[in-house]
Amino acid sequence: MTGAVRATRQRAAIAALLENLDDFRSAQELHDELRRRGEGIGLTTVYRTLQSLAATGAVDTLRTDTGESVYRRCSEHHHHHIVCRRCGFTVEVDGGPAEGWAAEVAGAHGFSDVIHTIEIFGTCAECAPKR
Numbered sequence: 001m002t003g004a005v006r007a008t009r010q011r012a013a014i015a016a017l018l019e020n021l022d023d024f025r026s027a028q029e030l031h032d033e034l035r036r037r038g039e040g041i042g043l044t045t046v047y048r049t050l051q052s053l054a055a056t057g058a059v060d061t062l063r064t065d066t067g068e069s070v071y072r073r074c075s076e077h078h079h080h081h082i083v084c085r086r087c088g089f090t091v092e093v094d095g096g097p098a099e100g101w102a103a104e105v106a107g108a109h110g111f112s113d114v115i116h117t118i119e120i121f122g123t124c125a126e127c128a129p130k131r
Contacts, residue, residue, distance in 0.1 A: 013039045014049050018059060023088055024070035065121045080117070084124035093120075 031046045053059040079092040106114040
């Protein structure tokens with residue numbers, strides 16, 4: 001897809017679902033929820049739409065510690081995530097010293113126009129007692 005992003009019924013349904021969710025979900029989970037709501041959307045369409053929304057910055061994407069990509073609506077500012085491995089609870093955090101470190105490392109190796117993603121995985125306070 002090049003240029004403007006096409007507005008479709010499917011894209012609108014996916015965007016509306018993401019607006020009502022606070023946590024990260026896989027494409028399969030989003031597809032399942034859309035089907036439960038009576039939306040006739042194929043899984044391939046969900047994947048393509050999520051990739052397109054991620055490319056425009058409308059959704060956050062992260063790879064879980066198991067390698068699965070998960071998605072949620074994006075905040076307006078640059079941030080990183082701390083993710084609970086057990087329940088998926090996610091907190092957005094500012095990069096602090098990591099921002100300077102990323103720029104310094106990139107510059108030391110001759111890179112410019114650098115972007116980065118930092119994901120921290122652990123066990124949230126709610127899940128820790130259940131261990």
